[in-house]
Amino acid sequence: MDISEVRHRIVATADELYNAKGIQSVGMDELRTAAGVSLKKLYQEFPSKSSIVMAVLERRHESWTDGLDAAVRQASGPRAKLLAIFDYLAGWFCQDSFRGCGFINSFAELGAVSPEVAEYARKHKESFQEYVAGLAGDAGAPPYLAPQLSILAEGAQTTAAIAGSPEAAGQARQAAEVLIQAALGRVASTVPAAVVQ
Amino acid sequence: MDISEVRHRIVATADELYNAKGIQSVGMDELRTAAGVSLKKLYQEFPSKSSIVMAVLERRHESWTDGLDAAVRQASGPRAKLLAIFDYLAGWFCQDSFRGCGFINSFAELGAVSPEVAEYARKHKESFQEYVAGLAGDAGAPPYLAPQLSILAEGAQTTAAIAGSPEAAGQARQAAEVLIQAALGRVASTVPAAVVQ
DNA sequence: CGAAGTAGAGAACGATCGTTCTCTCTCTGT
DNA sequence: ACAGAGAGAGAACGATCGTTCTCTACTTCG
Numbered sequence: 228m229d230i231s232e233v234r235h236r237i238v239a240t241a242d243e244l245y246n247a248k249g250i251q252s253v254g255m256d257e258l259r260t261a262a263g264v265s266l267k268k269l270y271q272e273f274p275s276k277s278s279i280v281m282a283v284l285e286r287r288h289e290s291w292t293d294g295l296d297a298a299v300r301q302a303s304g305p306r307a308k309l310l311a312i313f314d315y316l317a318g319w320f321c322q323d324s325f326r327g328c329g330f331i332n333s334f335a336e337l338g339a340v341s342p343e344v345a346e347y348a349r350k351h352k353e354s355f356q357e358y359v360a361g362l363a364g365d366a367g368a369p370p371y372l373a374p375q376l377s378i379l380a381e382g383a384q385t386t387a388a389i390a391g392s393p394e395a396a397g398q399a400r401q402a403a404e405v406l407i408q409a410a411l412g413r414v415a416s417t418v419p420a421a422v423v424q
Numbered sequence: 425m426d427i428s429e430v431r432h433r434i435v436a437t438a439d440e441l442y443n444a445k446g447i448q449s450v451g452m453d454e455l456r457t458a459a460g461v462s463l464k465k466l467y468q469e470f471p472s473k474s475s476i477v478m479a480v481l482e483r484r485h486e487s488w489t490d491g492l493d494a495a496v497r498q499a500s501g502p503r504a505k506l507l508a509i510f511d512y513l514a515g516w517f518c519q520d521s522f523r524g525c526g527f528i529n530s531f532a533e534l535g536a537v538s539p540e541v542a543e544y545a546r547k548h549k550e551s552f553q554e555y556v557a558g559l560a561g562d563a564g565a566p567p568y569l570a571p572q573l574s575i576l577a578e579g580a581q582t583t584a585a586i587a588g589s590p591e592a593a594g595q596a597r598q599a600a601e602v603l604i605q606a607a608l609g610r611v612a613s614t615v616p617a618a619v620v621q
Numbered sequence: 622c623g624a625a626g627t628a629g630a631g632a633a634c635g636a637t638c639g640t641t642c643t644c645t646c647t648c649t650g651t
Numbered sequence: 652a653c654a655g656a657g658a659g660a661g662a663a664c665g666a667t668c669g670t671t672c673t674c675t676a677c678t679t680c681g
Contacts, residue, residue: 247536249533249536265658266659334532335446335524338586339449345586352586374592375596375598378583381583382577385578389527401572402575402576402603406603408606448668453667461629463630472669473669
């Protein structure tokens, strides 16, 4: 379909621009030019800017989910799968285009003024937490581990974004190793309780 | 001085409004009305909106630093001081006005378009990390502990903001206990290496 | 009492935003 | 070949932004 190809190009371009400059800083005209679409076609595909924003958030959610899941599936063993989250973050942070989590950013920019955006960001984070909880459950971890790892992942994202360096991923990963070890050590009962580093 | 009283009221009002609605969503006229100052006086005190934004960031930095330091000083013992960070977060998250870290938010909103804001946010986070490193050093912890705790604190802030609930503070605190125990366990050599929970 | 300087209120300005409209041109069907 | 529908380019519109200007009224000093 031609129509959905145009839609896709608009959303992909908006994603790039919104990520690079923030949502409110990118006007419809700039988006129109960058996507190479006429203003008429743009408003033919989307009724308003806010609908484009929501489409971008959906795209980001899929991209995040797919990328994370691919990284996790590639890892073998439940502990490795939990740590794969942080390897995925490390790869992301090293991209030139990385400017922080798009949901945190859009929530910061529009969450107070747009209930849709706030709600979508909340659901995205919730789905991530549930995903981590699933992995932690597979590893036989007690329920408190998953929120701890989720918080580490969130912190790594904002730290890396503001510092402009990817090292937070490795630091979060090391912390995750300790937390996983502490939470699972009991279960893997014969192993000595904790080995630092 | 009358002058600095007006300045203070402008900055305090701007801080509230920017926190509640985002920086770009609050116009100079709204700020003028809320602060009860004439537009002339406003521009007499500050040459531009961006200078108000920077003044707000300075105010936030002081407020954060003072509040955190007070909470930490109140705790006794190096481990308790490290954990006091998360108790301070818990208190903050429970305030109605809490809408996430003002530096993360302003970075997300303006970081890409305003180098001043991006740089100030970076320095603020850097100073927090150094502060944590100082506390961790006092506790005799190895150098990797401080970044881990800083990342936890960052993650708790964004998680609590987006979820709209303060529970992330407690979860981060529990994780911090585990990380501190793991990092210091060796040093407090006679104590069993790790005790979960 | 009267003149002059100051401060407040808000109108005004240029820029830019999201959105719509107009005008022109190009295809297509008969 | 020609009428008509559709698309592209961008002008136009109303709203709002940050910022400046104007006008009025009050205070203060000779």
